[in-house]
Amino acid sequence: xxxxxxxxxxxxxxxxxxxxxxxxxxxxxxxxxxxxxxxxxxxxxxxxxxxxxxxxxxxxxxxxxxxxxxxxxxxxxxxxxxxxxxxxxxxxxxxxxxxxxxxxxxxxxxxxxxxxxxxxxxxxxxxxxxxxxxxxxxxxxxxxxxxxxxxxxxxxxxxxxxxxxxxxxxxxxxxxxxxxxxxxxxxxxxxxxxxxxxxxxxxxxxxxxxxxxxxxxxxxxxxxxxxxxxxxxxxxxxxxxxxxxxxxxxxxx
Amino acid sequence: xxxxxxxxxxxxxxxxxxxxxxxxxxxxxxxxxxxxxxxxxxxxxxxxxxxxxxxxxxxxxxxxxxxxxxxxxxxxxxxxxxxxxxxxxxxxxxxxxxxxxxxxxxxxxxxxxxxxxxxxxxxxxxxxxxxxxxxxxxxxxxxxxxxxxxxxxxxxxxxxxxxxxxxxxxxxxxxxxxxxxxxxxxxxxxxxxxxxxxxxxxxx
Numbered sequence: 107x108x109x110x111x112x113x114x115x116x117x118x119x120x121x122x123x124x125x126x127x128x129x130x131x132x133x134x135x136x137x138x139x140x141x142x143x144x145x146x147x148x149x150x151x152x153x154x155x156x157x158x159x160x161x162x163x164x165x166x167x168x169x170x171x172x173x174x175x176x177x178x179x180x181x182x183x184x185x186x187x188x189x190x191x192x193x194x195x196x197x198x199x200x201x202x203x204x205x206x207x208x209x210x211x212x213x214x215x216x217x218x219x220x221x222x223x224x225x226x227x228x229x230x231x232x233x234x235x236x237x238x239x240x241x242x243x244x245x246x247x248x249x250x251x252x253x254x255x256x257x258x259x260x261x262x263x264x265x266x267x268x269x270x271x272x273x274x275x276x277x278x279x280x281x282x283x284x285x286x287x288x289x290x291x292x293x294x295x296x297x298x299x300x301x302x303x304x305x306x307x308x309x310x311x312x313x314x315x316x317x318x319x320x321x322x323x324x325x326x327x328x329x330x331x332x333x334x335x336x337x338x339x340x341x342x343x344x345x346x347x348x349x350x351x352x353x354x355x356x357x358x359x
Numbered sequence: 360x361x362x363x364x365x366x367x368x369x370x371x372x373x374x375x376x377x378x379x380x381x382x383x384x385x386x387x388x389x390x391x392x393x394x395x396x397x398x399x400x401x402x403x404x405x406x407x408x409x410x411x412x413x414x415x416x417x418x419x420x421x422x423x424x425x426x427x428x429x430x431x432x433x434x435x436x437x438x439x440x441x442x443x444x445x446x447x448x449x450x451x452x453x454x455x456x457x458x459x460x461x462x463x464x465x466x467x468x469x470x471x472x473x474x475x476x477x478x479x480x481x482x483x484x485x486x487x488x489x490x491x492x493x494x495x496x497x498x499x500x501x502x503x504x505x506x507x508x509x510x511x512x513x514x515x516x517x518x519x520x521x522x523x524x525x526x527x528x529x530x531x532x533x534x535x536x537x538x539x540x541x542x543x544x545x546x547x548x549x550x551x552x553x554x555x556x557x558x559x560x561x562x563x
Contacts, residue, residue, distance in 0.1 A: 109519065109538065110519045110520045110538050110539070112519060112520055117519075117520040117538065117539040119538065119539070173545070173548070173549045173552075175548070175552075176544075176545040176546075176548035176549045176552075177545050179544065179545070179548055180462075180543070180544035180545045180548065182544075183543045183544055183545030183546070184545075186543040186545065186546070188537075188542070188543040188546050190535070190537065190543070190546045190550075191543055191545060191546055191549075242416065243417075247404075258412070258414045258416050258419060259412030259413070259414045259419070260412060305390070305394075308394050308397065308398070309397065311401070312397070312401030316418065317403050319403050322402065323402030323403045323404070324398065324399075324402055324403075325398070325401070325402075325403055328397075328398045328401070329398065331394075332391070332394045332395065332398060335390070335391065335394060336391055339387040339390065339391065340387070342387075343387055346383075
C-alpha cells in the first residue's frame with residue numbers, strides 16, 4: 107500500500123492518481139474505437155468532459171446545501187480542492203443530467219453510445235482496483251490462505267488484487283477491437299460489461315472485510331450487484347430475441 | 360429516439376453456436392438463482408467484518424498512546440473515551456501545518472466546551488522542542504501539544520506525510536484520515552459537528 111508518494115514538498119495521493127490515469131487511458135481507448143460504433147471521437151470526449159465538470163460542480167453544490175453553516179463560516183472552502191467536500195449523489199445527478207441533455211441536443215443514439223463508452227468504463231474499473239490497492243481500502247476479510255497479505259493488523263484476502271484481476275478479465279472480454287464485437291447488436295457490449303462487473307462484485311464481495319451489512323449477515327453490495335446482474339441479463343435477453351423490445355420499453359418510461 | 364438497436368443477427372449468431380436454444384433460455388435463470396444461493400452462502404461472519412485491531416485507518420480503533428505535553432502532563436488517548444478528538448501530526452518547519460493551525464485553534468475555541476479536543480502531536484524527531492514551542496506561541500495555540508520524541512506514535516500511525524490528521528469519534532474509532540494540508544476549514548467544521556452528534560458523547 108502506498109497512499110502517498112512524497113516527492114520533495116509534494117505529497118501526491120496515489121489513489122487519486124490511479125483514477126486520473128485510468129480516466130485518461132480509458133478515454134483514449136474509447137476515442138480510438140468510437141468510430142466502430144458510429145460515434146465521432148470528439149463528441150465522446152465532449153460528453154465525458156461535460157459530465158465530469160457537471161459532476162464536480164453538482165457534488166460541491168449539494169455538499170454546500172447540506173452543510174451551509176460550514177461554508178458561511180469559511181466561504182473560501184467553496185473552491186477547496188478537498189475531495190472530502192464533495193457529495194457523490196450530487197455528482198451522479200448533475201453528471202447524469204448534463205450527459206442526458208448533451209445526448210438529446212446532439213441526438214446521439216443511446217446503445218451505440220453506451221458501447222462506445224464501455225472501454226472507458228472498463229479501464230476506470232481497473233483503475234479503481236489499483237486505487238483501492240494503493241490506499242488499502244476495500245480490504246479483505248481475515249484469512250490464513252497462503253496468498254494472504256498483511257494489512258491493517260491482520261492477514262487478509264488480497265481483495266483489491268481480486269478486484270484488479272476481475273476488471274482485467276472483463277476489459278479483455280469487451281476489448282473494442284475484438285472481431286466478435288464488429289457486428290454485434292448495439293448495446294450488447296455495454297450490457298456484457300455491466301453483467302460481468304455485477305457478477306464479479308457479487309462473487310468477490312464474499313471475501314471483503316468491510317462489507318456494509320443489511321441484516322442477518324447479508325451484504326448490501328451483493329444485493330445491489332444481483333439486481334444489476336438481473337437487469338442486464340433481462341436486457342440482453344430482450345435484445346437477443348426482439349431487438350426493439352428494450353428500446354420500446356425504455357422510450358415508454 | 361435514444362435507444363435504437365440496429366441489428367441483432369450478429370449477436371444471435373454469436374451466442375447460438377455456443378449453447379443450444381434451451382440452454383440459452385435457462386442460463387440467465389440459473390445464473391440468478393446461483394447468485395441468490397451465493398449471497399446466502401457467503402453471509403458475513405460478524406467477526407470478519409468488525410474492525411477489531413487498533414490500526415491507524417478509518418473504521419478501526421485508534422492505536423493508543425501516552426505522550427508528554429510541554430507542561431510535563433502525560434496524556435493517554437484511551438483515557439479520553441467519550442470525547443471527539445482530532446489527532447494532528449505536525450512540525451514547525453512544515454508550511455501546510457502552519458497554514459492550518461489557525462483554523463484548528465478557532466475550531467477548538469468553538470467546540471471545546473462540548474468536549475472536542477485537539478491533540479497536536481509534534482514529530483519531534485524531525486523538529487526541535489524549542490522551535491515547536493515558539494511556533495505554538497506565535498499562533499497562540501491553546502490545545503495540548505504533545506511531543507513524540509522517539510517517533511513511536513508517528514510510526515504506529517503510519518504517517519507518511521505532514522500534516523496528517525485523524526478524526527476520532529467518542530468511541531475511539533477513526534472516522535477519517537486526512538493526509539496533507541492545509542485542511543479545509545469547512546471540512547473541519549462538518550466533521551467536528553458530525554462527531555459531536557455521536558450518542559456516545561460525554562459532555563465535560
